[in-house]
Amino acid sequence: MRTGHLVAKDICWRPAKNQPFLLHPVSFEVYPGRVLGVVGPNGAGKSTLLRMIYHYQKPTTGQIMVDGQDLWGMSAKAAACKVAAVLQEQPGAFGLTVRDIVALGRTPHRSALSSSGAHDAEIVTQAIARMQLEHLSTRNFDTLSGGERQRVMVARALAQQPQVLVMDEPTNHLDIRHQLEILSLIRSLGLTIVVSLHDLNMASDVCDAILLLKDGHCHGFGSADEVLSEKLVSDTFLVTAQRQKLSVSQNQHLTFHLPT
Numbered sequence: 001m002r003t004g005h006l007v008a009k010d011i012c013w014r015p016a017k018n019q020p021f022l023l024h025p026v027s028f029e030v031y032p033g034r035v036l037g038v039v040g041p042n043g044a045g046k047s048t049l050l051r052m053i054y055h056y057q058k059p060t061t062g063q064i065m066v067d068g069q070d071l072w073g074m075s076a077k078a079a080a081c082k083v084a085a086v087l088q089e090q091p092g093a094f095g096l097t098v099r100d101i102v103a104l105g106r107t108p109h110r111s112a113l114s115s116s117g118a119h120d121a122e123i124v125t126q127a128i129a130r131m132q133l134e135h136l137s138t139r140n141f142d143t144l145s146g147g148e149r150q151r152v153m154v155a156r157a158l159a160q161q162p163q164v165l166v167m168d169e170p171t172n173h174l175d176i177r178h179q180l181e182i183l184s185l186i187r188s189l190g191l192t193i194v195v196s197l198h199d200l201n202m203a204s205d206v207c208d209a210i211l212l213l214k215d216g217h218c219h220g221f222g223s224a225d226e227v228l229s230e231k232l233v234s235d236t237f238l239v240t241a242q243r244q245k246l247s248v249s250q251n252q253h254l255t256f257h258l259p260t
């Protein structure tokens with residue numbers, strides 16, 4: 001049976017009891033192996049939502065279920081066996097090599113006293129190969145370029161063998177080639193993926209469903225055709241959005257202008 005069925009039921013969040021909600025109740029479902037794109041203007045609540053899915057920030061109310069299990073009813077370690085994250089900020093590695101960093105992905109799968117064995121080593125090797133990082137595996141992580149680091153963080157997430165992968169703006173700082181590679185990877189992994197993207201055309205190309213947020217409210221959830229309509233995009237981003245069919249690929253493409 002394919003795993004990675006993600007359900008969010010009325011999740012919302014505020015920093016503290018006496019503060020306003022920054023994310024208002026939002027519900028969605030992602031079927032195993034599908035890709036959900038989270039889009040919206042700056043400050044919409046995208047990262048706030050993702051943090052709840054990768055078990056960093058507990059929803060104030062509501063529930064997140066992975067394969068029928070309440071993500072916030074389990075330990076952080078158990079949750080890390082289910083959900084991995086690739087974030088915008090990459091940690092300082094203090095002299096660790098690329099292979100060391102990828103091997104950290106195995107940590108949630110080990111018991112407190114066990115050291116990593118041949119099985120873990122094989123999974124780490126496979127994750128490095130999947131991201132074509134073999135030639136960099138002994139390099140100090142801190143010496144890599146932004147794009148190379150991003151690929152290492154994806155390899156670490158793959159070594160974690162999650163059912164759900166969360167990616168917060170994974171194409172940031174990547175050149176066009178690496179952006180396309182990350183998008184193609186997202187499609188090919190076969191994992192359930194929740195990804196925040198600023199580029200609405202990319203989101204439309206790569207995602208099976210789109211969740212549109214603004215000011216902490218859900219403004220749409222459904223297929224890209226439904227949610228990324230001219231009207232909804234124009235209203236949400238305060239621009240004039242136009243959808244056009246590209247003559248060569250026949251794909252729909254959004255263009256944007258400031259309203260006159």
Ligand SMILES: Nc1ncnc2c1ncn2[C@@H]1O[C@H](COP(=O)(O)OP(=O)(O)OP(=O)(O)O)[C@@H](O)[C@H]1O
Nearest residue numbers: 015022040041042043044045046047048049196213
């Ligand atoms: N711990 C916090 N305390 C107070 N405000 C917060 C906290 N975390 C997030 N916010 C606020 O919540 C709002 C949503 O932030 P969030 O980072 O989720 O937005 P975003 O959609 O990811 O934005 P961007 O596209 O700019 O990255 C912002 O106004 C942010 O300042």
